[in-house]
Amino acid sequence: MTSPTDTTLAPPDAAAESSSPEDAQSPSGPAQPFGLGSSPLRTDALPKALGIYPFAADLWAEGLLWGAVLRSPHPHARIVAIDTAAALAIPGVHAVVTAADLPAGPQSADGSAEEARGPVGDRPVLAAGVVRHHGEPVAAVAADHPDTARLAAASIVVEYEVLDALTDPEQAFHAPPLHPDGNLFRHLPLRSGDPEVVGEVIVEGLYQVGRQDPAPIGAEAGLAVPRPDGGVELHLSSTDPHGDRERTAACLGLEPDRVRLVVTGVPGATADREDLSFQVTLALLALRTGRPVKMTLTREESFQSHATRHPALLRYRHHADAQGKLLKVEAQILLDGGAYADVSAEALAAATAFSVGPYVCPNVFVDAWAVRTNNPPAGRMRGEGALQTCFAYESQLDQLAARIGVEPLEIRRRNVLATGDAMPTGQAVTCPAPVAALLDAVATSPLPALPMDEPDTDWLLPGGPGGAGDPSAVRRGIGYAVGMVHMLGAEGEDEVSTATVRVSGDHATVICAAVDSGQGFATLARQIVQSVLGVAEVYVAPVDSDQSIAGPSARGRHTWVSGGAVERAALMVRHQLLQPIAANFGMSVELLSIADGKITSYDGVLGMPVTEALEGKELWATAQCRPHPTEPLDEAGQGDAFVSIAFCAMRAVVDVDIELGAVRVVDVTVAQDVGRALNPGQIEDRIEAGVAQGVGLALLEDLRTSGGLLVNPSLTGYRLPTALDTPDVRIAALLEERDVVATFGAKAVSAVPAVVAPAAIAAAVRAATGLPVGRLPIQPEDAVVA
Known part of the structure; x- marks a missing residue:
């Protein structure tokens, strides 16, 4: 397989750790603002402005097939039958999959229909038994041309029994359940103080907030490549590579280590890309055909598939x-x-x-x-x-x-x-x-x-x-x-991130599975290492699920949790660097400082460039950051x-x-x-x-x-x-x-x-x-x- 992500700039001995697409340009150096508190130019700015920044939609592989999804035209209906014969008869079609093709098989949902449910939550990968919203995935196709794949998807015949759609949330409390889990996700009462208090002035209001869509600049796209061990490698604009890997593996009946997720450039993400169906269906098609499968959603499909803001x-x-x-x-x-x-x-x-x-x-x-x-x-x-x-x-x-x-x-x-x-x-x-x-x-x-x-x-x-x-x-x-x-x-969610910092010669490499979804974490990681170690050239490795877990890109957590892990790892490397120098001068490490690319002692006697101290050395450390727990x-x-x-x-x-x-x-x-x-x-x-x-x-x-x-x-x-x-x-x-x-x-x-x-x-x-x-x-x- 070849892709733009395989040709990133890196020092000769660090090609394997070269930056992800957003970080693959010239690293920040002495001519750029340096360290925390400065405002260096983001290294993805120029390629994005020039239109050469690589996203998942740009990926290619030898023997590539194209995927397409059939989606429900109804917001609520029972699936009576699915006939895929017409789609399979089209020349160039290599596979058609439905919920019945998931390795775990469809599970009983309500006693009267079967439904393939994901390993967590209540969202099925492909609908079986019931569709519950307009655009819900029902079947998927792999073919040798994108037009053929879409034609084949449209040729799948689904017999629906259309059901009344529940669209008013105020009626959800009394309407028949739409799902075996019921219509109420959560009721949360808050009681604080004296309920009998009455104010001298009382104002009342009724307020409504509509449905806002994240509308990312790039629609969802990805590439799945089958592996010789029966696993699959996914190249996606994921914002939670480890979470997506775990859920995908569970849906496919695979061990997690047989699913690898490589993060490509994320074309905008002001919300998590939470549609698990996309990556599971893509992987299933690749495993079924034994060939790489690429899928790029249309803008209409993108609106239908990803989550929106809660009205x-x-x-x-x-x-x-x-x-x-x-x-x-x-x-x-x-x-x-x-x-x-x-x-x-x-x-x-x-x-x-x-x-x-x-x-x-x-x-x-x-x-x-x-x-x-x-x-x-x-x-x-x-x-x-x-x-x-x-x-x-x-x-x-x-x-x-x-x-x-x-x-x-x-x-x-x-x-x-x-x-x-x-x-x-x-x-x-x-x-x-x-x-x-x-x-x-x-x-x-x-x-x-x-x-x-x-x-x-x-x-x-x-x-x-x-x-x-x-x-x-x-x-x-x-x-x-x-x-x-x-x-x-x-509410008790465990937050943790892990990072590795490695210094070799005049450059450093950061390995952390924190996805830069536009918030600038890669730039921040560079600044952290520059401030702690005084090394100007800092590379951020591409993110994949083989790295230690860093968690999703949400709620500003990577600045705190992943940034904390990077800082701790860099401080450990700093101690490794300074300890022998301090011992030679008969002083403690705390009496040495690093600033402006130089190591200096408290009394000014020592003044050594960091590059000189690092010559011939390779230092590394891995650290975790976990904030205090909540309840x-x-x-x-x-x-x-x-x-x-x-x-x-x-x-x-x-x-x-x-x-x-x-x-x-x-x-x-x-x-x-x-x-x-x-x-x-x-x-x-x-x-x-x-x-x-x-x-x-x-x-x-x-x-x-x-x-x-x-x-x-x-x-x-x-x-x-x-x-x-x-x-x-x-x-x-x-x-x-x-x-x-x-x-x-x-x-x-x-x-x-x-x-x-x-x-x-x-x-x-x-x-x-x-x-x-x-x-x-x-x-x-x-x-x-x-």
């Missing part, structure tokens, strides 16, 4: 005293998990725990549910659970501010959370929580100028040039929002469920045409709690990306369904924000209050801007129009003032 319905009642101090919050939260469980229980925990937001409230009573429907499955996406509640509680605070006659900023200041305060779950906030300082930073940042009444600025108005709107109908609004997200896994929330929603929390405040400025309902986001100013800015340039990039995603949910993005059928599964129907939709993003402050339990004291930065931006934009539209704005995305009719 939500939220009812809130806030009680406060006459000054706006919160006394009690009551809420009902309903998440639509779609057809399969995925991470709905995790999302619900975050929604419940953060239901009040970064505010102090002594009495909190919440009932939260995640339910099954025949809608598309929902899963992990930046700030899952936290985003939905942020929109609701921030809307409530705006309503409360208006009721008692104070500014939106002031109502937030009166209730702000600080380090040492308790969350409604009973967990004390022990990490830095500079929420008040974040609010002050955005409040004091200069406002953008008003657009001048000149012909060359008419494109700045909502609707752009040539629009039908009257400039006199444009109103400017300013809105504020604050939000929070947890980092790492929650599940109990039956009252109480428990220390989170390792740490990150906070963000935003001010959004919008212009609204109150006659047409057109909205333009002019400016978003951000103040974020980052713990320590390890790479300021990269942090700002991640904040801008989060804001752009938040703008999409606030105004544009809504994966719509009708009777369970996807209405707009394309990039023409599903509207994503472009450069013209994305506002100026200004960083008012990156507050650096180090979290003492976190690696380097740093906090994750990607999720919390995406959580806060929709709430801030909604607040600004509310300020411009005087309308309540109770749903996302905001529709034109929501912004029209009669």
Whole structure:
């Protein structure tokens, strides 16, 4: 097999450890910014800009076959029969597989039908017995040409008994069960304080959040190659190589060591790629045919297959005293998990725990549910659970501010959370929580100028040039929002990562199975080793499942857990390097330091280049990082469920045409709690990306369904924000209050801007129009003032 990933740049003696595609260009050297706190250029920037960056869709192998999947046209139906004869009769078709071809065989699901279920969770690899959402995989084909494969898939005859589709999550409680596991994924009550408390001021609201799709720039693709030992090698844009290997092996009835997963470039991943069916089906076709099989999904298939953000319905009642101090919050939260469980229980925990937001409230009573429907499955996406509640509680605070006659900023200041305060779950906030300082930073940042009444600025108005709107109908609004997200896994999830650092001559190699899905971990790993060892040239090895486990790329965990493992391994190598030098000078290792590529002693007597000290040596060490454990929330929603929390405040400025309902986001100013800015340039990039995603949910993005059928599964129907939709993003402050339990004291930065931006934009539209704005995305009719 040959592929672009086999021809990466590397030193002559380190070809096997050369960088993954995003890191395969010239390594950072003395001419580049060096170490932690600097902002070196990402080495994947140029190849991506030039279009030469290798992804899974670019892979090739000798004897390649092409895979295609037949998907259900119904959101809910019973499979009566599957006839594959017509597909097998097509010249060039080498295999057709259904659930019955899985090595484990179909398992009894409900006594009346058979269903091939995966080894974990409730999602089948290929439907057998029942299909539960539009686009669910039913069968797959391998052929010698992609068009032949798709023709063969379309030729498979499936007899369905169409069933009523359950699409309203509120009806899930009383509807017949869609699955043997029932329709309720989780019910999580939160009880804290006195339920009899009643405030002098009470505000209520009903809020809705639509279905946002991660819409990765590259659709899912992969290559499976059968191995001589009866196993299979998968080349995929996985974000969790070890988890995907374990689940794939179990579905195929193989030992894990007979499945190898090699991570190719990830073409965007603001959510985990959770569709296990893709990799298992791909591997099954390769094993069945004995030949490499490649599969690249169409954009429509991509929309049908991966998980989306949970749509939500939220009812809130806030009680406060006459000054706006919160006394009690009551809420009902309903998440639509779609057809399969995925991470709905995790999302619900975050929604419940953060239901009040970064505010102090002594009495909190919440009932939260995640339910099954025949809608598309929902899963992990930046700030899952936290985003939905942020929109609701921030809307409530705006309503409360208006009721008692104070500014939106002031109502937030009166209730702000600080380090040492308790969350409604009973967990004390022990990490830095500079929420008040974040609010002050955005409040004091200069406002953008008003657009001048000149012909060359008419494109700045909502609707752009040539629009039908009257400039006199444009109103400017300013809105504020604050939000929070947890980092790492929650509720007892074991977080661990392993890394190896090897130094040979003038370069170092990092081996860690942490996938860089766009968050820049590979660049961070280089900076860590540069800072600890003073070695300029650092290579990051390609990721595969033969390496030690590092866990999934989610919740900002790799900065903390994998970065911690890299740092510990590098420190062990540093000790190996310095110990003999210290012994020669009769001093302890602690009296030596490494900076600017030199080893120096405390008294200045010793000054030796690191490259000289390393000459003729090869040093290496492997280390693990495992943060302190957490615990599940109990039956009252109480428990220390989170390792740490990150906070963000935003001010959004919008212009609204109150006659047409057109909205333009002019400016978003951000103040974020980052713990320590390890790479300021990269942090700002991640904040801008989060804001752009938040703008999409606030105004544009809504994966719509009708009777369970996807209405707009394309990039023409599903509207994503472009450069013209994305506002100026200004960083008012990156507050650096180090979290003492976190690696380097740093906090994750990607999720919390995406959580806060929709709430801030909604607040600004509310300020411009005087309308309540109770749903996302905001529709034109929501912004029209009669």
